[in-house]
Amino acid sequence: MITDQTDDIDYEIVAIRYATTRTRGVRDNFISVHDLHDGPMPMDFYVWAIIDGDRIILVDGGSDEEVCTRRGYRFLRCPAAALGQLGFSPEQVTDLVVTHMHWDHLGNLDKFPNARLYLHKSEIAHATGCAMCQPTLRKPYDVNQVCSVIKALYADRVAFNHGECRIAPGITLHHVGGHTPGLQVVRVRTARGNVVLASDALHFYANSLLGNPFPVVVNVQDYLDAFPKIEAWADSPDHIIAGHDPVIMQIYPPWSDAVRDMAVRLDVPPNGKPMSNLPTA
Numbered sequence: 358m359i360t361d362q363t364d365d366i367d368y369e370i371v372a373i374r375y376a377t378t379r380t381r382g383v384r385d386n387f388i389s390v391h392d393l394h395d396g397p398m399p400m401d402f403y404v405w406a407i408i409d410g411d412r413i414i415l416v417d418g419g420s421d422e423e424v425c426t427r428r429g430y431r432f433l434r435c436p437a438a439a440l441g442q443l444g445f446s447p448e449q450v451t452d453l454v455v456t457h458m459h460w461d462h463l464g465n466l467d468k469f470p471n472a473r474l475y476l477h478k479s480e481i482a483h484a485t486g487c488a489m490c491q492p493t494l495r496k497p498y499d500v501n502q503v504c505s506v507i508k509a510l511y512a513d514r515v516a517f518n519h520g521e522c523r524i525a526p527g528i529t530l531h532h533v534g535g536h537t538p539g540l541q542v543v544r545v546r547t548a549r550g551n552v553v554l555a556s557d558a559l560h561f562y563a564n565s566l567l568g569n570p571f572p573v574v575v576n577v578q579d580y581l582d583a584f585p586k587i588e589a590w591a592d593s594p595d596h597i598i599a600g601h602d603p604v605i606m607q608i609y610p611p612w613s614d615a616v617r618d619m620a621v622r623l624d625v626p627p628n629g630k631p632m633s634n635l636p637t638a
């Protein structure tokens with residue numbers, strides 16, 4: 358476990374829901390389905406904003422309406438505009454952690470002109486290398502988004518994580534791989550302890566609880582090996598934030614009543630357990 362005695366900043370974290378799908382079923386969300394009853398299992402799409410006064414560290418850029426709609430998902434709102442509704446401007450985003458380069462995490466880079474990007478080195482190698490000759494591996498990536506990273510790289514706006522790094526006091530990135538080769542999770546110090554934004558290391562809490570990966574996965578062993586690491590980095594299971602689970606909007610309090618369906622706070626304890634989305638076997 359990382360300890361940093363000098364880190365005395367407690368951050369606020371807000372999860373912003375920007376897209377959703379209600380048509381997904383249980384058997385779409387696990388790699389091993391033979392002992393699972395099928396049924397509806399909706400999925401939400403988020404970005405996460407870590408707030409330090411006037412400075413925003415954004416975790417993922419989400420996606421835009423054109424990309425979401427083309428891929429069959431229901432776009433709800435632009436993440437940059439949503440930040441505006443919370444009282445922040447996109448210019449306040451000084452850092453943007455790209456957990457991985459899939460289409461639903463890498464969009465909107467142009468809307469955050471002051472942001473330095475943080476990527477794991479193996480993710481950009483995967484997304485721009487020979488793996489992309491395989492249509493199955495290429496499908497979750499969007500070429501325009503990938504090109505936007507290359508442009509940022511040539512503009513000296515990209516920093517690479519080589520395994521584990523601290524990007525601000527109390528905020529560390531940890532490479533886990535699995536879902537994609539370069540997937541990284543974000544550990545954030547808050548008033549309730551260290552929260553881990555797990556992104557697609559677990560789409561749903563059920564992926565972790567059942568030890569049953571989401572079916573978009575490059576390395577199953579790495580995917581499964583990430584769970585105990587994430588549990589060690591988080592102060593408790595309640596400090597782990599799944600990447601796509603709709604239960605997040607139910608168990609965490611809204612940022613304000615005006616944005617109840619859009620934004621919830623993760624730096625305060627949940628008011629329930631994330632078990633409600635667990636399919637029955």
Ligand SMILES: [Zn+2]
Pocket residue numbers: 459461462557600601
């Ligand atoms: Zn995702």
